Amino acid sequence: MNSRLIESDSPYLDPLVAATYHAITASAQFAYPARELVRQLAVARGARALDVGCGTGVVRDALAQAIGSGHVVGIDPSIAMLRAGSSNGALVAGTVPRLPFDRGVFDIVAASFVLSHVADPDAALADMARVCKVNGRIGITAWGTLPNPVGAVWKEIAATVASADELGSAFRRVIPSEDRLASGEGLQDLFGAAGLGLISIAALEYTISLSLEDFVTVKAASLERTLLRVMFDANGWTRFTRDVTEALRRRFGSRIEYVRDFSVATGTRTAD
Numbered sequence: 001m002n003s004r005l006i007e008s009d010s011p012y013l014d015p016l017v018a019a020t021y022h023a024i025t026a027s028a029q030f031a032y033p034a035r036e037l038v039r040q041l042a043v044a045r046g047a048r049a050l051d052v053g054c055g056t057g058v059v060r061d062a063l064a065q066a067i068g069s070g071h072v073v074g075i076d077p078s079i080a081m082l083r084a085g086s087s088n089g090a091l092v093a094g095t096v097p098r099l100p101f102d103r104g105v106f107d108i109v110a111a112s113f114v115l116s117h118v119a120d121p122d123a124a125l126a127d128m129a130r131v132c133k134v135n136g137r138i139g140i141t142a143w144g145t146l147p148n149p150v151g152a153v154w155k156e157i158a159a160t161v162a163s164a165d166e167l168g169s170a171f172r173r174v175i176p177s178e179d180r181l182a183s184g185e186g187l188q189d190l191f192g193a194a195g196l197g198l199i200s201i202a203a204l205e206y207t208i209s210l211s212l213e214d215f216v217t218v219k220a221a222s223l224e225r226t227l228l229r230v231m232f233d234a235n236g237w238t239r240f241t242r243d244v245t246e247a248l249r250r251r252f253g254s255r256i257e258y259v260r261d262f263s264v265a266t267g268t269r270t271a272d
């Protein structure tokens with residue numbers, strides 16, 4: 001694991017988190033936005049594409065389907081995520097900013113739910129623009145602000161061991177730019193500052209549907225788990241998981257369904 005590349009409390013460095021992400025989280029939460037991102041980027045067959053923060057590969061897979069696997073490169077700082085995921089495309093360990101590619105190499109540069117993890121998203125988007133060809137396309141996704149009643153139940157129970165402020169500030173340490181990217185204005189501002197021609201911002205919603213067991217497994221392999229881990233011994237964590245599972249079953253039954261909103265912002269590199 002190369003913890004030099006990424007905040008050491010990033011959950012994605014943990015092979016168990018990466019395995020759960022690949023087995024459950026990616027298809028339940030990230031595959032639909034990935035397909036939308038690739039659709040809105042209108043990639044041409046044979047284009048060269050870079051998937052920044054590729055994780056276990058949902059965007060790589062959608063890109064490979066649109067243009068052919070041999071034309072796709074995925075980069076992520078977590079070796080665990082790269083190892084756990086799909087085999088589509090060439091894989092590189094590294095971060096944005098500081099992408100290890102020359103200027104103007106790719107026709108398409110995508111990053112799905114990644115720039116929120118970066119302290120300086122302006123520098124990140126400018127670096128994505130640097131490696132993109134003139135007239136090439138750059139696209140990102142970011143979560144919106146719809147309230148999440150399921151997450152709220154989990155947070156209510158978590159608040160019995162850590163205050164909302166403590167959890168909020170720990171969350172912002174690992175995902176520092178989520179708030180800025182959650183609005184259309186924030187995204188417009190980001191693309192403008194990188195000197196990109198903005199093509200569009202699409203605000204979309206979809207329903208996430210998981211069995212209660214899978215939802216709890218996903219939460220147990222999430223950032224929140226990483227943040228709470230320090231506050232529990234093994235028994236405490238087992239008790240916490242049981243309390244959350246019971247509260248969720250009482251409120252939602254054995255299937256967890258909720259609507260999430262996200263934006264797809266696409267732009268083009270207009271000049272050298």
Ligand SMILES: C[S@@+](CC[C@H](N)C(=O)[O-])C[C@H]1O[C@@H](n2cnc3c(N)ncnc32)[C@H](O)[C@@H]1O
Pocket residue numbers: 006012026030034052053054055056057058059075076077078081094095096097111112113114117118
């Ligand atoms: C929420 S996951 C999204 C993964 C994938 N794009 C998807 O849609 O499933 C965030 C990913 O960003 C990666 N990441 C975090 N900081 C990064 C950085 N500075 N540069 C590139 N990737 C980063 C993490 O390792 C993780 O794989």
